[in-house]
Amino acid sequence: MSEKYGYLLVNMLDMIKSYLTILVFIFVSMNVLAEQEHKMPPSNTIGICLSGGGALGFSHIGVLQALEDNGIKPAYISGSSMGAIIGVLYAQGISPKEMMKIIPKEKMNRFSRIWKLPSSILGFSSMITVHELLSKYVPHNRFDHLQIPLFVCVTNLYSGEWEIKSTGDRLIDYVCASAAIPSVFEAQIIDSMHYVDGGVLNNLPVEPLLDKCDVIIGVDVLEYPRKKELKKASDVVLYSILAANAETHRVRKPYCNYYISCNGASTYSIFDFHAFKELYEIGYQRTVEYIQAHPEMLLHR
Numbered sequence: 001m002s003e004k005y006g007y008l009l010v011n012m013l014d015m016i017k018s019y020l021t022i023l024v025f026i027f028v029s030m031n032v033l034a035e036q037e038h039k040m041p042p043s044n045t046i047g048i049c050l051s052g053g054g055a056l057g058f059s060h061i062g063v064l065q066a067l068e069d070n071g072i073k074p075a076y077i078s079g080s081s082m083g084a085i086i087g088v089l090y091a092q093g094i095s096p097k098e099m100m101k102i103i104p105k106e107k108m109n110r111f112s113r114i115w116k117l118p119s120s121i122l123g124f125s126s127m128i129t130v131h132e133l134l135s136k137y138v139p140h141n142r143f144d145h146l147q148i149p150l151f152v153c154v155t156n157l158y159s160g161e162w163e164i165k166s167t168g169d170r171l172i173d174y175v176c177a178s179a180a181i182p183s184v185f186e187a188q189i190i191d192s193m194h195y196v197d198g199g200v201l202n203n204l205p206v207e208p209l210l211d212k213c214d215v216i217i218g219v220d221v222l223e224y225p226r227k228k229e230l231k232k233a234s235d236v237v238l239y240s241i242l243a244a245n246a247e248t249h250r251v252r253k254p255y256c257n258y259y260i261s262c263n264g265a266s267t268y269s270i271f272d273f274h275a276f277k278e279l280y281e282i283g284y285q286r287t288v289e290y291i292q293a294h295p296e297m298l299l300h301r
Contacts, residue, residue: 047213050083052199054270057082062283065096071301078151080198153198153205218256
């Protein structure tokens, strides 16, 4: 009997050892997984939405530079009007520093001359100059050839609705349409449809980023109330459009995880293309200040 009990005792001890080994393995594995989960960075699929705003859109370049300096780069870009122009250049792989060289080189800082033409008040100005400029730096003219996916917001005059364009081989046409400010540029005809500035109905097109990005950064270069007197008839017409769109900004702001307002940019006019350096600095400084106030942004790098 003693031998039998001894045999059973040995078996029980072996089983206990096996169970203990399994429990230790499970415990260690859970700790390792928990530690790995703790060390994993937060989701970093970042989308950036660039608002329209004419020359004030040069502030976007400073914003992008400040984000880059902090290791933050978007996986997707959405934009209206000037936001679409800056967006397509960045999506093409042109750095903010390169953009700042392109502006004087291509005389983009003299674009304000367009608005000084009497015909521009009636919407007779052509987008040929802008089209030629963009075609020079984005020669393939295809959405799917961009380094970063881009969503361009346009306003369809036939349907009376805003639309997002992100595919096909009419990239430059749609970017120009997105920047075709009413009362300044004629409507752009694409596939028998008439399009104008996307900012007329949606100046902060965050919608296409919602199901693709974990983090959305909205950038608003407009500011209300205005700090600069509106003297020109063209100023009044255009700011009437932008003022009406201020409500759409307020509606879309909650969809942004981070919302950078380039306060101070509105001390300039949307026609002040000559002030591109000052506007760049405003965008850069506001972004640096915003990151300092929201250091959690750096976790998404």
